[in-house]
Amino acid sequence: MSITRINTFRALDDHVDELKKFLLALLPTIRASVGCQSCQFLQDQTVPSRMVIIEIWDSIEAHHDSLQHVSQASIDEVRTMLAAPPVGGYYQ
Template identity: 40%
Template sequence: MSATRINRFVAKAGQADALKLFLTELIPYITASPGCESCELLQQESQKTEFFIVEKWHDKAAHQASVAGFPKDKIQSAMALLAEAPQGNYYQRC
C-alpha cells in the first residue's frame, strides 16, 4: 500500500539558509531511492525557519529502507542546525 511521509524541520535562528541547503541536497538521495514516487521540499511563507518534506512512497518499507541507508554523519551534522527534533508521520489517502 502506498504511503505519504510528511516531515517537519525547524531551523535554529540564523540557520534557515544552511538547513534549506542541507534539505535541498537530501532530495536527490530520496528521489533516487527504490520505491520513491515523489519528494518535495516546502518552506513556510511567514516563518522562514520552518520546512516540510513531503514524500510519496510505494510503501512504508521502501521509505524505511531509504532512511536506514542515509549516511549517519550527514544526519548528525544537520542536527546542529535544528531548533527542535524533526517530526514526521505517515499518511494514507482517504
C-alpha cells in the same frame, strides 16, 4: 496503495539558509530510492525557519529501506541546525 511521509523541520534562526541547502541536497538521493514516487521540499513563507519534506512512497517499508542511505554523519550535521527535533509521520 501508496503512503505519504511528511517530515517537518524547524531551523535555528541563524541556520535557516544552511538547513534549506542541506535538505535540498538530500532530495536527489530520496528521489532515487527504490519505491519513492515523489519528494517535495516546502518552506513556510511566514516563518522561514519552518520547512517540510513531503514524500510519497510505495510503502512504509520502502521508506524504511531508503534510510540506509542516510549516514550518521549527516544526521549529526543536521541536528546542529535544528531548533527542535524533526517530526515525521505516515499519512494515507
